[in-house]
Amino acid sequence: QVQLVQSGAEVKKPGASVKVSCKASGDTFMSYGITWVRQAPGQGLEWMGWISAHNGNTNYAQKLQGRVTMTTDTSTSTAYMELRSLRSDDTAVYYCARKASLGKFGQDAMDVWGQGTTVTVSS
Amino acid sequence: DIQMTQSPSSLSASVGDRVTISCRTSQSISTYLNWYQQKPGKAPKLLIYGAFNLQSGVPSRFSGSGSGTDFTLTITSLQPEDFATYYCQQSYSTLLFTFGPGTKVNIK
Secondary structure (H helix, E strand, C coil), rough: EEEEEECCCECCCCCCCCEEEEEEHHHHHCEEEEEEEEEEECCCCEEEEEECCCCCCCEECCCCCCCEEEEEEECCEEEEECCCCCCHHHHHEEEEEEEEEEECCCCCEEEEECEEEEECCCC | CEEEEEEEEEEEECCCEEEEEEEEECCCCCCCEEEEECCCCCCCCCCCCCCCCCCCCCCCEEEEEEEEEEEEEECCCCCCHHEEEEEEEECCCCCCCCCHHHCCEEEE
């Protein structure tokens, strides 16, 4: 059974960058995509984008284009999400999740989630 | 972009009640609709994929229905562990996997 383990909490100043890691274990990392989702305090879920672990192709949410980069290191089965030019409204819990194609029709869904990484942006 | 709405935004129910949560999309997404449950301080959990397929290990009291633009998550006989926030999410547009705003199920 695959597990995703994320890096620890971060505190950053406005304008800085943060890089969150997500290490997969227990399954074939390159067979799936990794999605990143964030949740600001008391708010709902926001899809940030995803990366194919197979070929590195990415799709980013338009509002984050230019500030976010998602990468993978297949040698260590680890995905990374870097967010630059941090603002106070980037304060959130950041989740990685496996994007899998489920069922006989290959419906995409996030079926395995990391534990979340709290990123606090404060001066 | 596909817009998503959920109703109600919150509800109060008792153990044993039947609960229904609605999700509506701004354009037809066939059955590319997933449902997640999130408890405070925890990561979301996949309940239903493809509008009506029960994810492995999820109790059968959860069910999903709908297609096109209107979808429903039903919980028959609500259990204490079901008090949580529920999100729908579309996977039709691979460019943006939008989530609904969520429905919080409270104890009456």
